[in-house]
Amino acid sequence: MTAGTSVAERIADRIGLMPAGERRAAQTLVANYPVIGLKTVADFSSQAGVSAPTILRFVARIGFQNYPEFQAALQDELAAQLQSPLSRTVDAGSPRGLGLSPLLEATLENVRETFSHLSDRQLDDMVGLLANRRAKAFLVGGRFTDPIARYMAAHLTIARPNVFHLSGQESNWRDRLIDMGRRDVLVIFDIRRYQESLVRFAEKAHARGVQIVLFTDQWLSPIARFARHVVAGRTSVPSAWDSSAALFIAAEMLVGEVTRRLETGSAKRIREMETLR
């Protein structure tokens, strides 16, 4: 039954069935969980870039009678979470349980945090999109994240056909738009400071009906507006640079799952490739 489950679960259950606007609401809530949900409907809606009624339809869809009831649920979760022991389980399994470096700890924590907000359902849907051999899959990234797109493409290419990494100038990408249609998938990596060229490109692809899978940071690239699925990775670490580790690992897990799903087919494909080398 719907009652009794956590808000995050309710979202995960139904985010796949949501229309675009409500999905954006869900994504912004997950990315800023749960604080944005404690603010007013107006605040929530403006941050999500949708109208107030859409927020209300969203909370109604995940099973609440009204907005205050939704907020109460968030507050209850928060209270329960803050009461349980704050002690982090720093299991000193490694030699001489030295706390490792704070930088590493922060990175690992980011990864954990990122995945705690990523439901299996959501991952499954993305895997489903990318496991469709007949659809074309395009990958592109920003200045620092394009290598991750390449990494993903390198693996995906082996598991299935029709994988294309968009490299070089923006103008090169545009020329590929002509090949993209409703069935196809565009994977974009974009973290702040978000690249205008990517946003423009995403918009055009979206206009052609291309399904967009976005890997971004917790503040959500404007591309989230056009995206079918959003992976919001935590990127803050005590360093001069942001950490893309969470996104990298998410990408890695995704290709792993896609390969597993295509197993029978891709095993044959991989064997065939081996003989070609």
Next chain:
Amino acid sequence: MTAGTSVAERIADRIGLMPAGERRAAQTLVANYPVIGLKTVADFSSQAGVSAPTILRFVARIGFQNYPEFQAALQDELAAQLQSPLSRTVDAGSPRGLGLSPLLEATLENVRETFSHLSDRQLDDMVGLLANRRAKAFLVGGRFTDPIARYMAAHLTIARPNVFHLSGQESNWRDRLIDMGRRDVLVIFDIRRYQESLVRFAEKAHARGVQIVLFTDQWLSPIARFARHVVAGRTSVPSAWDSSAALFIAAEMLVGEVTRRLETGSAKRIREMETLR
């Protein structure tokens, strides 16, 4: 001086000077921090057993102009707290945590394991090599790892001059050998199945006296023979593919440390770059 200090601090400062009713409000808030403060004035007042105006007087006494401003402060604190790696209670019994996926767990364990075998001394030396502005730094990788080399190069290029990523065919790399000397550094990524082309290239570079930093897996690429420093990352995960997450994070941390060491210089450099965009 209304701004700057946290809500909890403000309370501690002035709870001694409060009249009875307001003190009850303060105690109730501290006991249920901060959730009760996120609810309505009516909720707060009834739980504290005082009237609504008393709550408002309390809020005013600790330095807020009105109730919404007080709530905003609490929400900001909460957001900051949830972002930093303090309180993620993935305690068992929580219905949504459910131990994350084994694949993710394995990946994280690999990272931890990798770093437990990497001494600070070793990292320091590598950072020292890469922080030498006058030496040239070349980066190259294998089929699946070259994206990590690119990722590293993208960051390194910003922190210091003379960074070159070797892309394309092996023959292209060879032509760059002429530019490499004893002072220079070559960063190679190579995991199994180790690429012969990389081994050949490493050997030639080594012959010219180039310092080699190798990122490889736990079984060590044959290049380890020529390498000045070796980062041996754990790569085994229950998936069709090996995981390069440990190498990725190691690379990320390395560039972070290099940037820190070059701080004064690279800060100027980065600023200069900004103006050029």
Next chain:
DNA sequence: GCGGCGCTGTAACGAATATTACGTTTTGCT
């Protein structure tokens, strides 16, 4: 014991919020 001061609650006001109704646009299906 008496009067003044400060603290507190009741109740009414005004502001801000959540909600609903409706027209427009988009989406999906054939």
Next chain:
DNA sequence: AGCAAAACGTAATATTCGTTACAGCGCCGC
């Protein structure tokens, strides 16, 4: 390509909320 259904935003409405004015009560000093 054209129709029907769904989704979305605008704007008006009703409700809730925060705020303020005011009167009662207790507390302390004289």
